[in-house]
Amino acid sequence: MSNKKIKNPVTIIYQDNIDFLKRELDVDTSFDLVHLELEYAERQMSLFLVDGFGKDQAITQIQRELIRVKAEDLEDRPLDKLMKHHIPYAEIEATDDLDNVVDQVLAGPAALVVEGIDQIILVDTREYPVRGPEEPDTEKVIRGSKDGFVETIVMNAALMRRRVRDRTMRVEHVSVGRRSKSDLAITYIADIADQEYVQKIKAGLDKIETDGLPMGDKTIEEFIFGHNYNPYPMVRYTERPDVAASHLLEGHVIIMVDGSPSVMISPTTFWHHMQHAEEYRQKPLVGLVLRIVRYLAVWASIFLIPLWYLLATNEQFRPEALGFIGAEESGTIPLYIQFLAAEVGIEMLRMAAIHTPNALATALGLVAALLIGDVAINVGLFSPEVVLYLAVAAVGTFATPSYEMSLANRIIRVGLLIVTAIFGGPGFIVGTTIWLLMLVHLKPLDTPYMWPFIPFNSRALKDVLFRVPIPTKKQRPQAIHPNDPDR
Numbered sequence: 001m002s003n004k005k006i007k008n009p010v011t012i013i014y015q016d017n018i019d020f021l022k023r024e025l026d027v028d029t030s031f032d033l034v035h036l037e038l039e040y041a042e043r044q045m046s047l048f049l050v051d052g053f054g055k056d057q058a059i060t061q062i063q064r065e066l067i068r069v070k071a072e073d074l075e076d077r078p079l080d081k082l083m084k085h086h087i088p089y090a091e092i093e094a095t096d097d098l099d100n101v102v103d104q105v106l107a108g109p110a111a112l113v114v115e116g117i118d119q120i121i122l123v124d125t126r127e128y129p130v131r132g133p134e135e136p137d138t139e140k141v142i143r144g145s146k147d148g149f150v151e152t153i154v155m156n157a158a159l160m161r162r163r164v165r166d167r168t169m170r171v172e173h174v175s176v177g178r179r180s181k182s183d184l185a186i187t188y189i190a191d192i193a194d195q196e197y198v199q200k201i202k203a204g205l206d207k208i209e210t211d212g213l214p215m216g217d218k219t220i221e222e223f224i225f226g227h228n229y230n231p232y233p234m235v236r237y238t239e240r241p242d243v244a245a246s247h248l249l250e251g252h253v254i255i256m257v258d259g260s261p262s263v264m265i266s267p268t269t270f271w272h273h274m275q276h277a278e279e280y281r282q283k284p285l286v287g288l289v290l291r292i293v294r295y296l297a298v299w300a301s302i303f304l305i306p307l308w309y310l311l312a313t314n315e316q317f318r319p320e321a322l323g324f325i326g327a328e329e330s331g332t333i334p335l336y337i338q339f340l341a342a343e344v345g346i347e348m349l350r351m352a353a354i355h356t357p358n359a360l361a362t363a364l365g366l367v368a369a370l371l372i373g374d375v376a377i378n379v380g381l382f383s384p385e386v387v388l389y390l391a392v393a394a395v396g397t398f399a400t401p402s403y404e405m406s407l408a409n410r411i412i413r414v415g416l417l418i419v420t421a422i423f424g425g426p427g428f429i430v431g432t433t434i435w436l437l438m439l440v441h442l443k444p445l446d447t448p449y450m451w452p453f454i455p456f457n458s459r460a461l462k463d464v465l466f467r468v469p470i471p472t473k474k475q476r477p478q479a480i481h482p483n484d485p486d487r
Contacts, residue, residue, distance in 0.1 A: 008098040014115040017098065018046055021113070024102045033105075040066040041074050048101075049110035053126040059110065062087055062123065079117050087112075091124035103181055128152045133159065136239035136261070138403055143281040148239045153183050153258035156241075160187060160254070163245035168192075174205050176220070180212025183258035184220070192251045194481040197267060197445050201253055216260035225266070225444050231408035234444040236265040236272050243277055251482030267447035267480055270439060271464045273402035274298060279467050287467035294399055295465075301396030302409050303432075305339055306416035308389050310428050317425055336421035338386045343414055346394055451479040 010017055025048065027033045034054070036047040045066070049059070069086050083092055091109075095101060096119045101111045108126025133147040133155070149156045157171050168190040175181050184205065188198055204224035213219045217237070225234035235255075238244055239262045244254055247265045255264040265272070274295065279287040311318045311325045312335065318325060333341075393413065400406035412435055419427035442449035452460035460477065462468065476482040 006097045006099075010096045010098055010101075010118050010120050012116065012118045014044055014113065017113050017120065020098050021046075021048055021101065021105075021111070024098075025105060038063070038066070041069040042071040043074065044115040046113040047110055048105050048113070049125070050105065050108060053108040053128065054110060055125045055127040058089065058123075058125040062089065062112075062125075078114070079119055079121075082114065083121060087121070087123065089123050089125070093122050094119040095122060096120075107181065107183070128154075130155060139238065139240050139243070139277060139401075141276075141278045141281050144277060145240075145242055147241060149241060149244075149256075149261045149263060151259050151261050153185055153256050156256050156263065157185060157187070159241040160245060160248070163241055164189070164248055166191070169248070172202075174202070176205055176208050177210060177212040182213045182216075185256040187248065187254040187256060187263075189248055189251070192249070192476070192482050192484050193253055194251065194483065197253050197480070200445055201255065201266065213257065217255065217257040217262060217264050220255060220257060221264060227442060227444075230438065230442065231411045232270070232439065232442065232449070233273065233402065233404035233408065234266075234268075234442070236268040236402065237262045237404065238265060239263075240277060246280075249487075250476050251480045251484075267445040269447065269451050269479060270449050271453075273405040274400070276401040280470075284467055284469045291465075291467045294401070297396035297399035298409065299396075301393050301400065301406070302413050303416070304393050304396070305389055305413060306420045306428055306431075308385075309335060309339065309417060310420050310425060312385075314424060333381070334421075335383070335386065336417060338382050339390060339417055340414065342382060342386060342390045343410075346390070347410075447479050 008020065022028070022035060025033050025035075027035045027048070032051045034047075034049050034051050036049075038045040038047060047059070065086055065088055069082075073086070074081060079094060083094065095104075098120075101120050101122070104122050105111050108128070109122045109124040110126075112121040112123060114121070128151075130150055130152045133150050135146040136148040139148075147159065149159065160171070161169070166189050170186075170188055170190055172186045174184040174186060176184055186198065186201060186205075201224060205220075208220075208223045210219075210223075221233075221235050222228050227234055236247075238247075244263050244265065248254060252265050252267065255266065257264075276290075276294065279290050279294075281287075282290065308325060311322060397406045397410055400409060416428065416431045416435070419431040421427075423430070436450075439450050440448070440454050448455060451457065452464060457478065459475075460479075463473065474487055475485055476487060478485065
């Protein structure tokens, strides 16, 4: 038993325990809180549970077994005999803390109060409403598994166990939130992961003081990793169990939050957000080509528009080979205002696409093509070059594997465009330098965000830039300090 002083201990007086639980759970007011008054073996018993969580078959089977219990069966050591002989369930425990009983019932397990016993039996009969493990929309692959994480932490843990059957894999439970008491799980392979990272994450979770986690894993990221005014993500989110499993085997720590279909991978660098599972589902040469194209798309999403604007408005910076750059028809408003207006328009369309029912998606696409395309050019609002280059940048944004990274890159693109429009070439150079310094300054869990580019590591950088064959990858990333560096 814990040495912590119990504020409201379970007493030997049955009715006192019942009154406390009925008052704290307020079962008479909430229709979904169930209080069953039972009598078995000449003893009064009560079962408390949440209707939506209780598994009917399990509750019924427990009652069937209790009917067979006779009074003389519980004369000696009644608690042990009930738990070890008469209640056929794997997940069962006893507690002498009434406050813990209330928290457990609200979390899903059923509480059995038995007359004459100064402890309460908790039976984990919960069965959360859950959807099937479908392939996530944002991380689809042509070849590979089609399952994905769901909103139930137990099933997510099972999906991880299915792929990593290492005896040192740990899935540690943590409860966060004074009111929500949300379930979290810290997952790692003890023989590989740096225990200092694990302890830092645990310490960060222990320090969280809040009523609940309204936004789930995103709230956890903001509490633990900070840098809340920096647009770049401090962790990598994934809804694919195979991606999470591969990071576990590298030495990363996974944080799962109940109610969220994505898990957080930590620590991560800038380059982790540039990888996609499709690259590893194809031959190395094909994966290499896919990665190069993806990198080009990401860099285009950041630098193409500011760089084009710089060359289009400053002929002295434009080499002869790029003489075609520039707007033949400048339109009725300045170029940089056209770009900013189009950026706002695309963002509005993205938001509209999220909220638009599937049946109206085609109509939305036609409206977008007309407004930002043909009509806008014909009336002189946009020049054709603005629409072209913005379209290329938008495609690069959508080609970025990490949704959070793509949003951050879009903000940087707009910022670079503004400073380039105001200060010209020096503004572009200074803006790019500040962007790079901002990334270098980031160190989630003391891991350099731009490693292996800064600090430089040639071997690791080769693995980042090129999709090398898996048999040649003999070492785990040095930046996360794995206990076992060799694969």
